[in-house]
Amino acid sequence: VSRCKLAILGITGSIGSQTVQVAQHLGCDIVAASAGRRIEKLQSLKDVLGIDVIYSPYGNFDRKAFEEAVYSADAIMVALSDVSEMPLVLKLLESGKRVAIATKEMLILGHDLFAPYRWKNLYPVDSEHATVYILMRPYVPLVKEIYLTASGGAFRDLSLQEIDNLSPKDALKHPVWSMGYKITVDSATLANKGIELLEARVLFDIPPSKLKAVMHREVIVHAMVVLHDNFTLMGAYKPSMLLPIQFSLTYPNLKASLLKSVNWHEQTLHFQDIPIDKYGMYKLAIDVLKTDDKKLYMLYLIADDIVVERYMKEEIKFSQMPVLAEKIINTLSDSDIPTYPEDRVEWYRQMKERAKEVAI
Numbered sequence: 001v002s003r004c005k006l007a008i009l010g011i012t013g014s015i016g017s018q019t020v021q022v023a024q025h026l027g028c029d030i031v032a033a034s035a036g037r038r039i040e041k042l043q044s045l046k047d048v049l050g051i052d053v054i055y056s057p058y059g060n061f062d063r064k065a066f067e068e069a070v071y072s073a074d075a076i077m078v079a080l081s082d083v084s085e086m087p088l089v090l091k092l093l094e095s096g097k098r099v100a101i102a103t104k105e106m107l108i109l110g111h112d113l114f115a116p117y118r119w120k121n122l123y124p125v126d127s128e129h130a131t132v133y134i135l136m137r138p139y140v141p142l143v144k145e146i147y148l149t150a151s152g153g154a155f156r157d158l159s160l161q162e163i164d165n166l167s168p169k170d171a172l173k174h175p176v177w178s179m180g181y182k183i184t185v186d187s188a189t190l191a192n193k194g195i196e197l198l199e200a201r202v203l204f205d206i207p208p209s210k211l212k213a214v215m216h217r218e219v220i221v222h223a224m225v226v227l228h229d230n231f232t233l234m235g236a237y238k239p240s241m242l243l244p245i246q247f248s249l250t251y252p253n254l255k256a257s258l259l260k261s262v263n264w265h266e267q268t269l270h271f272q273d274i275p276i277d278k279y280g281m282y283k284l285a286i287d288v289l290k291t292d293d294k295k296l297y298m299l300y301l302i303a304d305d306i307v308v309e310r311y312m313k314e315e316i317k318f319s320q321m322p323v324l325a326e327k328i329i330n331t332l333s334d335s336d337i338p339t340y341p342e343d344r345v346e347w348y349r350q351m352k353e354r355a356k357e358v359a360i
């Protein structure tokens with residue numbers, strides 16, 4: 001039997017390195033890999049893992065050889081923190097390749113362009129969405145509601161006033177997951193859950209009013225799908241990206257995973273409503289979701305990026321983040337979204353630049 005071949009875009013990151021772990025577990029060869037500025041790390045991964053071709057936009061690499069190697073893979077993992085590879089990702093989907101996408105920003109930016117590949121060769125990686133995918137796939141026309149769960153992030157047991165008196169560094173202490181800093185702050189503000197609802201909207205084509213999130217501090221249930229007869233399907237596993245990553249590369253085939261099973265003899269589960277007044281960034285995301293205007297979805301992402309940056313530099317407080325974000329969205333909402341992938345990536349970059357100039 002020939003070994004499976006994998007390409008990993010963004011191999012040096014958190015999802016990228018966990019994909020390497022899964023690839024080794026599944027016995028796959030990594031034929032192509034890319035990264036951003038950490039070129040030394042990329043080079044050492046090439047040597048250690050025997051990757052055929054590597055690429056970074058910040059170094060002197062052969063782009064053509066890289067794309068050829070990517071096309072030779074059986075499956076491609078998109079684990080980038082950047083949207084610039086969207087044109088390549090779309091071409092890979094069009095050619096029929098299996099593409100697993102972790103990059104929420106890319107899925108939302110290219111929402112209509114990705115739609116033809118829904119339930120075909122496009123697979124979500126985000127744990128909640130991978131879970132919804134597995135639960136929902138046999139019942140697509142029968143789905144009444146989708147619930148995503150939220151851990152509550154670093155500030156879940158504090159009041160808004162207490163949070164405002166803390167340093168942003170405290171937002172980086174996530175109670176459950178260990179991730180990059182942007183997504184960890186997004187978990188503390190619950191903007192991440194808001195973005196995930198926008199992502200669910202574009203991935204599963206379920207109306208905004210049927211997409212919900214609930215607080216679930218144990219993070220054992222990752223998502224729930226309610227069918228028309230009120231039968232609820234729950235997807236549960238220990239909090240780890242290893243399983244959703246593996247699923248995105250192997251579904252519908254199930255293989256043994258690196259994850260231990262939940263001890264159901266001892267596990268308790270709690271669910272509660274999200275206190276929306278405390279989480280202004282989440283509230284803003286819900287308002288944006290309800291408009292169903294995909295341009296506003298993209299502008300929410302941009303606004304969130306900027307407010308996280310300002311918050312981390314201690315220029316604004318936690319409670320001011322949604323105020324500035326809303327101002328950014330309103331200021332930029334007059335622009336039109338281009339159709340072509342390359343133009344859209346450029347539009348996104350320009351909007352980010354414009355957003356930086358909006359002051360509170």
Ligand SMILES: NC(=O)c1ccc[n+]([C@@H]2O[C@H](COP(=O)([O-])OP(=O)(O)OC[C@H]3O[C@@H](n4cnc5c(N)ncnc54)[C@H](OP(=O)(O)O)[C@@H]3O)[C@@H](O)[C@H]2O)c1
Pocket residue numbers: 009010011012013014015016034035036037038039056057079080081082084102103104105125126127177178179180183241
């Ligand atoms: N971490 C999680 O648990 C998690 C869970 C669900 C979804 N996600 C989503 O998955 C995506 C990746 O998250 P992450 O936490 O893995 O981020 P990360 O740790 O910051 O890694 C990002 C990766 O993208 C690479 N990269 C950035 N710009 C690039 C460019 N222009 N060209 C090539 N490579 C580039 C980085 O390379 P360098 O190392 O060289 O900078 C790095 O390998 C995000 O959209 C995130 O929201 C993450």
